[in-house]
Structures are given as structure tokens and as C-alpha cells.
Amino acid sequence: MLSKAIKPFSTALCAGLLLNALTGCSSQPMQQKANLIEIAPKVSVTIPTPEDLGYRLTASQLIGAQWGEPAEQKKQQQQQLPVQLEVDQNKVALAGFSSWGARILTLSYQDQIIEASVLTGLETTLPKPEQVLFNLMITLWPIESWQPHLAQIGWQLTESNQQRQLFDNKGNLVADIHYQSNETPVAPAQTARDPSRSYLDGTITFSNHQLGYTITIKTLNHTQQPL
Secondary structure, eight states, X not given: OOOGGGTTHHHHHHHHHHHHHHHOOOEEXXXXXXXXXXXXXXEEEEOOOGGGGOEEEXXXXXXXXXXXXXXXXXXXXXXXXXXXXXXXXXXXXXXXXXXXXXXXXXXXXXXXXXXXEXXXXXXXXXXXXXXXXXXXXXXXXXXXXXXXXXXXXXXXXXXETTEEEEEOTTSOEEEEEEEEOSSSOOOTTHHHHOTTSOGGGSEEEEEEXXXXXXXXXXXXXXXEXXX
């Protein structure tokens, strides 16, 4: 999930991009040798495979982040990140772009290895690529593909009425995920079985109650094909 580094995101992002415009663009590579992602302090979970999604997917999305106290709207901060997502039976590929189209974040997940890079100067201002991957996968992959992985750490993911809820090993609610579809309501897990019906046509809202941020995922366009 997003770290506390997201709070200075807006100001530092502008400064970082200005610095790169002056000094030239490069990226800092990262490789994880296991499909482990930290989802809470000292708590990591293995993630499902790309194939577990159940279908091939290509999507252009706009990921928005909002943080701060809801009661103090003037103090709330927001940022958006255009994202291109591609999934097949072997690989998840993710790229994030600036508002003018420069690639600032890339990630691939294949053969249980996560590789990522972030534009130099933005490492502490952008959300970690693997956390963006986790947020996307916890919302899009069928709930059945997550259950055995979360069970290993005592966590639980439930699903009903266009909503998912993530609970930690103490039963505390960590996150709510709401699906606002423009089509006839359909459980997210059914998408893998029937790719022609997709909740990607609406807005997905991911609210992390423990860290106090909300992510919205708007899919601008997408194509789905059976594996």
C-alpha cells in the first residue's frame, strides 16, 4: 500500500520533474527476487500469478490518490497518475506517466520476480511501484486467487454487493474497495469467468482506513480476451 511518503507528493513531484528536465532523465531499477509485497509494517504477502486473473487485459487507467482529514477539505491533497496496464498468462506490465506523457514509473511481474524503476529524483515522492501493483491486483484479481495467500498471514478478503473488504489478522478493517459499474451489477470474481461483463467500465474506490488515504481507479479504455 501507499507509504507515508505520499504526503509530500505534489510539491516534490514538480521539483523532481524540474530537476530531471535540467539534468536529464534516468531511472532507479529495483528487483525483488520473490513475489512478496509488504502490505503493513513487517507484514508481507505473496501475490497471485498473472494467469490467476483469468483473462488477458490491456487497460488505460487514471489512478487518483487523496489523503488528509475528510472533515478538513482545504487540507486534503490529491494527485493523479495515468497508468497503462497489460496482463497475460505470464506477465503483468505496468507503466505510469506524467500529465504530459513522460514515463516516470515502470514495473513488470513475471516468473515470481518483480522488477521496477522510478524516474530519478521521484523515488521518495511517488508511491512504490510494487504497492501500486498490489492495489491493482487486490481490486482486479478474483477473490479466490487471493484467499490462500492472505490465509498464510491470517488476513482475509471478503466480497459482496460490489464491495470488497480487507481485514488483518486481528480482525481490524484495513481497506474498503467499492465498484461503481455503469453496467448491471456483477460480482468482481465473475469477470474472470465472463470477460464480456466487466466492472472496469466503472470507477473503483480503494479506501485504506489505517493509513488514511483513498485511491480511485478510473479505466479510460480496456480490452479483455480469454486466455
